[in-house]
Amino acid sequence: MTSSPPAITTTGRLRASGHVLRPLRTELRENLLAMLADGRDPWPGIHGFDDTVIPQFERALIAGHDIVLLGERGQGKTRLLRSLVGLLDEWSPVIDGSELGEHPFQPITPASLRRAAELGDDLPVAWRHRSERYAEKLATPDTSVADLIGDVDPIRVAEGRSLGDPETIHYGLVPRSHRGIVAINELPDLAERIQVSLLNVMEERDIQIRGYLLRLDLDVLVVATANPEDYTNRGRIITPLQDRFGAEIRTHYPPTIDEEVAVIRQEADLTAEVPAYLLEILARFTRNLRESDAVDQRAGVSARFAIAGAETIAAAALHRATRQHEPEAVARPVDLETAVDVLGGKIEFETGEEGRERDILEHLLRTAVAETTRAHLGGLDATVLVHALHGEHSVGATVMTGEQITAADVIAAMPVLGESELYDEVAARLDAHTPGERAGALELLLEALYLDRRIGKESAAGETVYG
Structure with missing residues (x-):
């Protein structure tokens, strides 16, 4: 003052x-x-x-x-x-x-x-x-x-x-x-x-x-x-x-994930709630880019990359909440794709990587998601969900999510697991309390199972089906 x-x-x-x-x-x-x-x-x-x-x-x-x-x-x-x-x-x-x-x-x-x-x-x-x-x-x-x-x-x-x-x-x-x-x-x-x-x-x-x-x-x-x-x-x-x-x-970039996340929190102007694990994914994504041989490290990968990514996924959440009349705007893992769509121009790739830019970004993003899920959901027994999605003697259940699919629809599509407390444990580990936060946590669980090659995934036209 x-x-x-x-x-x-x-x-x-x-x-x-x-x-x-x-x-x-x-x-x-x-x-x-x-x-x-x-x-x-x-x-x-x-x-x-x-x-x-x-x-x-x-x-x-x-x-x-x-x-x-x-x-x-x-x-x-x-x-x-x-x-x-x-x-x-x-x-x-x-x-x-x-x-x-x-x-x-x-x-x-x-x-x-x-x-x-x-x-x-x-x-x-x-x-x-x-x-x-x-x-x-x-x-x-x-x-x-x-x-x-x-x-x-x-x-x-x-x-x-x-x-x-x-x-x-x-x-x-x-x-x-x-x-x-x-x-x-x-x-x-x-x-x-x-x-x-x-x-x-x-x-x-x-x-x-x-x-x-x-x-x-x-x-x-x-x-x-x-x-x-x-x-x-x-x-x-x-x-x-x-x-x-x-x-x-x-000078140098933040040496730890926590410090990278702190920079994003401080600098990003978020128009919707972005859960901590999504900020961590963006931080890890940025660090993976800084270590990639496909990226021109002489130009560097600015902290503004992750900041712009956080603002983009927050905007995607608000866009969805407005169009689908959701009571709260909360970013979910599905919104990470929107960041990839707009952030590629902020990276300078090495000569010889022409035409592979999108593939490189998506691969490094998947790596960041896998690292984050291991950090937060490691040791979690999700066998009961895997069985429900595969099906014992018939076609298994499927869960659809996407840029314009509401949190309520995601939660409703999740298979009923009887007395299993798997969903509650995932929500507790990811500090998810509201419906929007729980839907995002469950999406991250599904993505973790897909990356671990335990379930399948198909994406098209802004929609993703796990099963």
Whole structure:
């Protein structure tokens, strides 16, 4: 919750209050150490980095280094950088009306220096929230020096100022982030001449525009993200800029299933209930893709793949519930096929796999389902159901499910097992209580028996028959 800014409005009152100017890196370091000492988590919502990335990241901040995070897509690099905002003071004073948000005790532009000399303690003070001290730029090939650093403003020149006058400069993103954090996503995508423009900012902390060197004592932290292959192998980042970053930290995908599921739960915007075992299947599916020789691992398999999958099966459940007038919208294993239908385009396959993409996805999904059923239904004796579906002396029972078949219909189609408590045990293991949840649990049991080659399965036109 955001608090109200302090009521101080002049530099004199700010000085009388005992306020102390802290350089940006000192502010980040001291606030981080205070949070660690108090046992507070500086990185809320970051999963799987606790023993690897986070310690390196914290040491780099304590050292005051500019940082580049190296990792494949969807590893949480940008989210981690955005978390840096939480280490800034909630409110910081700036010279009211200053173009670069300068601190009242330390003006750096000619205009602010002149105002400070004229007004003294009456120099007006405004307050900037920490959310305004973080700027993010996606590096694209068309990014210009003017975007990042600045350029001569022709309007100011037309007003009569000379080209050499510092006040003719229209400042770019980096100077405007003075006393703040600049994040550049996909750094290697910047053209080399643009990368060169960052060298002085990161070392000498001044800027050069069209041959004019401006000695601005900029106080910025530069952080960036990059794909490891672009950064280290293709020569797409110039060596002097690479040398300017004090810390190069490798990120990775969540190392455990639980952490993968935690990311999906946190990031997915679900429009219907998605049982935990389905999220686990999606997590395992994603991890199987990351380990597959058929998938281009240089591109990676983003966490967004599983997130989009969860949102898709939730949408399928809501679609069914709406059309079939079900009282609740609950995703079931049958909805996993809808995810396969739309997620293939998010994966880059190896050369030579053309035409096999769908088969690869379906095979790895079946593997994920089998791994999940073993984890949750392992050791379960389902012989009585197998017998009912096979039939002793006549044609056995069949169970039909599908994208538009209701939970009530699935439950009603299940064979009566007499005094067997199999269905209740499955529901208990999968934490299924409502009819929608129980139908999904029973579907998973049927799929497990099919994958174990104990029953048959036929699918066509959005419907599946087990028997």
